[in-house]
Amino acid sequence: MMNHLYELLKIVLASPYTLPVIYGIVIVAVLPLVAGYVVLVERKVMADMQARLGPMRVGPHGLLQPIADAIKLLLKEDIIPEKADVWIFWLAPLISVTAGMLALAPVGIGPAFQIAKDIDVGILFIAGISSLGIFGIVLGGWASNSHYSLMGALRSAAQLVSYETAAGMALVSGLLLGGSLQIRALVEEQAKQGVWFVALAPIAFFIYLVASIAETNRAPFDLPEAESELVAGYMTEYSGFRWSLYFLAEYANMMVVGSVATTIFLGGWLRPFSSVGGAAGRAIDTVPGALLLGVAAYCLYRAPKQPVTVQKLVMVAVAGLCAVVAAALLAPVFVAQALWMMPAIHGAFWFLLKVGGYIYLFMWLRFTLPRYRFDQLMRLGWYFLIPVSIVNVMGIGIALVLHWERGMNLALALGLTTLMTLAVAAVLVRAELKREEQLRQAASGDAYAG
Amino acid sequence: MLPVSHYLILSLALFIIGVVGVLTRRNVIVILMSIELILNAVNINLVVFSRLYGDAAGQAFAVFIITDAAAEAAVGLGIIIAFFRNRETVLADEMDLLKW
Amino acid sequence: MLDKVIFYFFAAIAVGSALLMITRKSAVHSAIFLTTTLLATAGIFLQLRAEFLFIVQIILYVGGIMVLFIFVIMLVNLDVAAQQIQYSRQKWVALVLSLALAGQVGAMIWRAGKLPGQGMLVRGVAAAESLPPNAEAVAQSLFGPYMLSFEIASLLLLVAMIGAVVMAKKKV
Numbered sequence: 001m002m003n004h005l006y007e008l009l010k011i012v013l014a015s016p017y018t019l020p021v022i023y024g025i026v027i028v029a030v031l032p033l034v035a036g037y038v039v040l041v042e043r044k045v046m047a048d049m050q051a052r053l054g055p056m057r058v059g060p061h062g063l064l065q066p067i068a069d070a071i072k073l074l075l076k077e078d079i080i081p082e083k084a085d086v087w088i089f090w091l092a093p094l095i096s097v098t099a100g101m102l103a104l105a106p107v108g109i110g111p112a113f114q115i116a117k118d119i120d121v122g123i124l125f126i127a128g129i130s131s132l133g134i135f136g137i138v139l140g141g142w143a144s145n146s147h148y149s150l151m152g153a154l155r156s157a158a159q160l161v162s163y164e165t166a167a168g169m170a171l172v173s174g175l176l177l178g179g180s181l182q183i184r185a186l187v188e189e190q191a192k193q194g195v196w197f198v199a200l201a202p203i204a205f206f207i208y209l210v211a212s213i214a215e216t217n218r219a220p221f222d223l224p225e226a227e228s229e230l231v232a233g234y235m236t237e238y239s240g241f242r243w244s245l246y247f248l249a250e251y252a253n254m255m256v257v258g259s260v261a262t263t264i265f266l267g268g269w270l271r272p273f274s275s276v277g278g279a280a281g282r283a284i285d286t287v288p289g290a291l292l293l294g295v296a297a298y299c300l301y302r303a304p305k306q307p308v309t310v311q312k313l314v315m316v317a318v319a320g321l322c323a324v325v326a327a328a329l330l331a332p333v334f335v336a337q338a339l340w341m342m343p344a345i346h347g348a349f350w351f352l353l354k355v356g357g358y359i360y361l362f363m364w365l366r367f368t369l370p371r372y373r374f375d376q377l378m379r380l381g382w383y384f385l386i387p388v389s390i391v392n393v394m395g396i397g398i399a400l401v402l403h404w405e406r407g408m409n410l411a412l413a414l415g416l417t418t419l420m421t422l423a424v425a426a427v428l429v430r431a432e433l434k435r436e437e438q439l440r441q442a443a444s445g446d447a448y449a450g
Numbered sequence: 451m452l453p454v455s456h457y458l459i460l461s462l463a464l465f466i467i468g469v470v471g472v473l474t475r476r477n478v479i480v481i482l483m484s485i486e487l488i489l490n491a492v493n494i495n496l497v498v499f500s501r502l503y504g505d506a507a508g509q510a511f512a513v514f515i516i517t518d519a520a521a522e523a524a525v526g527l528g529i530i531i532a533f534f535r536n537r538e539t540v541l542a543d544e545m546d547l548l549k550w
Numbered sequence: 551m552l553d554k555v556i557f558y559f560f561a562a563i564a565v566g567s568a569l570l571m572i573t574r575k576s577a578v579h580s581a582i583f584l585t586t587t588l589l590a591t592a593g594i595f596l597q598l599r600a601e602f603l604f605i606v607q608i609i610l611y612v613g614g615i616m617v618l619f620i621f622v623i624m625l626v627n628l629d630v631a632a633q634q635i636q637y638s639r640q641k642w643v644a645l646v647l648s649l650a651l652a653g654q655v656g657a658m659i660w661r662a663g664k665l666p667g668q669g670m671l672v673r674g675v676a677a678a679e680s681l682p683p684n685a686e687a688v689a690q691s692l693f694g695p696y697m698l699s700f701e702i703a704s705l706l707l708l709v710a711m712i713g714a715v716v717m718a719k720k721k722v
Contacts, residue, residue, distance in 0.1 A: 124602075
């Protein structure tokens with residue numbers, strides 16, 4: 001009996017499908033928790049930018065807030081509107097959340113953590129599955145049998161489709177530099193060239209940043225789902241668990257676009273200055289561990305100053321956790337036997353740090369900029385972002401041909417491209433400002449205008 | 451890869467279902483969707499033979515067919531919207547302005 | 551073995567959803583079943599190692615064309631149409647003729663497999679490992695011998711875009 005089990009275990013462990021399945025299960029199980037804590041981080045960041053403290057009641061420093069929210073959402077009454085199409089009402093959030101989670105499959109958190117390894121069309125896969133998420137929104141809005149939901153869904157879908165083109169073109173600029181669609185090949189190309197593609201194609205990164213904010217329905221592009229507009233749009237009639245699925249889909253999408261931007265533009269799992277070896281390289285390699293040790297030290301320093309005993313204990317526990325992770329990060333640098341762990345753990349750390357920074361940028365923009373009106377949003381997408389991204393792709397193509405065929409310096413060629421694209425963008429911005437000036441004059445000259 | 455006939459029978463089945471959809475339904479939107487189904491069946495056929503001979507031309511042809519299908523769906527749906535604005539119907543039987 | 555399971559799984563979904571698609575009263579349900587059929591077809595492409603076509607099918611067909619269909623179905627009020635008779639008067643003739651067509655082509659496929667040395671179905675299959683990377687192979691094909699068709703297709707898309715915009719305007 002035990003022999004049979006042992007044989008089965010050996011077959012399972014040797015099979016090439018085991019590890020991806022385990023990663024998949026881990027992602028599906030862990031993602032809701034991670035998304036919940038990203039929400040907590042967002043609320044704390046929002047509070048910090050608004051000079052207040054954020055959730056502090058549930059658990060020490062509000063750390064159990066996501067758990068409380070999850071329990072509340074699960075226990076809420078499940079309302080289905082009258083005459084709503086029940087099957088599609090049930091299906092729509094599922095599509096959104098499935099697309100969001102599936103898009104995480106080819107993402108390489110480190111060189112060792114990739115569910116769909118070496119898929120030939122990695123980046124395109126993520127872009128395609130993200131476009132499946134549009135279905136969840138449109139069907140959700142339609143199935144609610146409510147005017148507000150339908151309008152919000154149509155607006156949201158129109159926004160997503162418009163910015164998908166710009167995002168795709170921006171990605172193509174990065175892919176031209178990378179030369180392949182495979183995720184691993186893109187990061188290795190950045191390692192080979194020694195420079196992140198954001199330095200070679202900054203405009204493409206900027207376009208992708210703006211387009212990805214619009215793709216995930218985040219502020220300032222969150223008109224279709226903001227609470228003060230159209231009563232939360234396509235999510236109006238969803239309550240409790242179904243709403244939490246949509247919410248989860250939105251945060252999963254945020255992580256997906258962060259991962260794509262990190263892979264193509266920010267060097268994936270490479271550390272900064274990855275081509276620098278020797279002593280300087282080792283100094284940079286100690287940064288992750290040192291950072292976490294610093295956090296642990298700060299937690300220990302603040303622990304005695306907490307008012308409540310539970311908070312003291314939690315601070316010490318967090319300090320201990322950070323210390324353990326710091327030890328895991330520093331071990332490969334100083335202990336030669338642990339060197340094999342280096343790419344996996346350090347790669348994962350740098351990747352998560354960059355994705356975290358990208359998501360922090362999202363949150364920062366959310367709490368700083370006012371919302372775009374829908375027609376302004378569509379104008380921005382079609383009249384500014386798409387022309388600029390097309391010009392950028394053409395420019396980078398020409399620059400690469402000049403570099404390969406004529407031997408021009410790559411940085412020089414790409415610098416010229418950037419200047420040309422900036423010039424085109426300036427022309428478009430000037431035309432837009434002139435149009436707005438004309439509209440304002442026409443409005444102020446009209447005697448009956450409000 | 452399975453024997454080619456499996457894929458051809460699948461492609462045939464989808465094609466016939468699409469043809470039945472085009473010939474039998476009254477709702478013009480469903481007719482358009484059945485046309486998309488027919489184009490898909492042809493795509494499967496092309497990709498199977500491209501894999502059989504190791505030639506990527508079949509897949510390039512399939513990309514062109516998908517592009518064509520997109521263009522045709524866009525224009526067809528535009529026509530349907532224009533017609534619906536005028537006549538308030540999407541049933542093929544009732545689109546008889548050209549009959550004597 | 552895994553190949554067979556994947557193929558039959560996706561084939562069953564494709565044919566099942568296609569059958570459901572042409573029999574639904576509500577156009578949105580038909581659109582959803584067509585989407586499932588398209589996704590199953592994409593799965594078949596993936597099983598045939600045509601990865602580029604798999605993702606192009608999902609991006610263009612499912613993420614583009616079907617979203618367009620669902621938009622139009624929502625803009626056009628189809629509640630009246632859902633209450634009418636769904637099938638035209640020639641349904642039985644159409645069914646008989648389609649089955650005759652199916653029988654003919656099916657017989658051809660059946661026989662071609664049995665004639666040795668003749669017909670196109672007895673060639674050897676290229677092994678999966680010896681195939682070049684799929685996206686590159688399709689790109690070589692598109693930008694090489696079939697460049698003219700590529701340009702014509704882009705022209706066609708431009709014409710279709712202009713046509714669709716003109717068609718959907720309220721005042722031309």
